Amino acid sequence: LPLENKALSRDAFEQEREQTLGGWPTGADVNFEEGVRYQLDLPPEKRFSEAMRKADETGATLLQPRAGVALLQEQIELLTGLQDVCDVLPTTIDAYTRHNRYQEADVGIARSREAGRSLMNGFPAVNHGLRGCRELVEALSKPVQVRHGTPDARLLAEITLAAGFTSYEGGGICYNIPYAKSVPLARSIRHWQYCDRLVGLYEEAGVRINREPFGPLTGTLVPPFVSHCVMILEGLLALEQGVRCITLGYGQAGNLVQDIAAIRSLRELGEEFFSAAGYEGYQLSTVFHQWMGGFPEEESKAYGVICLGAAAASLAGATKVIVKTPHEAEGVPTLAANRDGLKATRQMINMLSEQVKPTSAEIELETDMIKREVRAVLSKVFELGEGNIAVGTVRAFESGVMDIPFAPAQANAGVLMPVRDDHGALRVLEKGNSPLPDDVLAFHRDKIDERARSEGREASFKMVVDDVNAISDGRLVGRPK
């Protein structure tokens, strides 16, 4: 498949659609015009783009959990049990569906029915099909989003969008590099151009669907500039396919100054690059994911992590926060645990939302640093692409210009290495082939040296390992034992 950054033609799209809808019997129920009519009939309070627009208008930070179980009635009960303590709803999709293994998802459904409880780690929306997904949407009073990790998410998009989901998470980079081992990047990017074109066709028919690239990536010490570059590239690729409502994401790193700077710079860089590319009339918002790394097992300590994430999201002015639960260290949370994480987050945000957002010289410095890093990397990506950012992205990963720490994908170089500085901010210990300017690299090195001196040890991979375990062990910086 030629990889170009051009809106897919209607012919190419229709041809590919035939084959996509044939991927599982439930695809046969999907009819685009019927899906558009269903979407147009949804009331505004069930439309994600409306909720995000109002939140940015009023300066609110919306709360959203993750939630997905195998069976339809249980998913309806679960989301019904969550919707009074959150602002927008998820449906987290199971791992079989994420890898297009619908036959095994069928078995998972049957075994869950026999067991009388969910034996899957998410909702198999393709197997439940248009009817099941519509029943879910109709049972709820708030907007619902598809959350998953699918390199080839075309059939999932066709079914869930026609069913009335009004937001779709993911992208060709963010759902490949952290989620797949050997899916060629060109292929996942191309498949996500289909998903974005489908959203573009809904948009052209008057239905605004929100698209949310997955910001945290591997969720392990990812420096802000690294995920920001992925967010902006996926935003540009989506805009070219006709998407006009985009939420750029970022995973909490832990240092408050850096997290606030990360969210503020993400929105500003989004505006900068999207308007420089000539796009206008789009809706841009941000989402802050509460800590995605290892969690303390004790629920009391888990609440500490959840509340720091809630505070950071509010102080940063994020449009939305993805909420964790006190069961994070165990696995799929119970409804009660999910509700408790949301209520603790709501308490924190309510207490902060009336306060003046803090600014400081440190936040300004961090914001400026992130912007310089992103501009340096993206200008190299554009150069590599010779006018085609899709090809530029592939070449950037092949050459290590873009490199995501701790990613399983063969497409990822895996040389760039982050480490926390003495205040817990993420710095670059090993730059790999990242084209960061020398003075920026010197800034990172000085910050790391400061920690090495205060800990009386050399900066090393040992520090990184200590940082990976620090928060589950009760702190931010992985100090020597």
Ligand SMILES: CCC[C@H]1O[C@@H](n2cnc3c(N)ncnc32)[C@H](O)[C@@H]1O
């Ligand atoms: C981004 C994926 C990791 C996060 O996603 C949560 N997660 C995964 N699957 C489910 C599910 N089926 N229901 C509720 N939360 C879920 C994990 O706990 C973790 O925080």
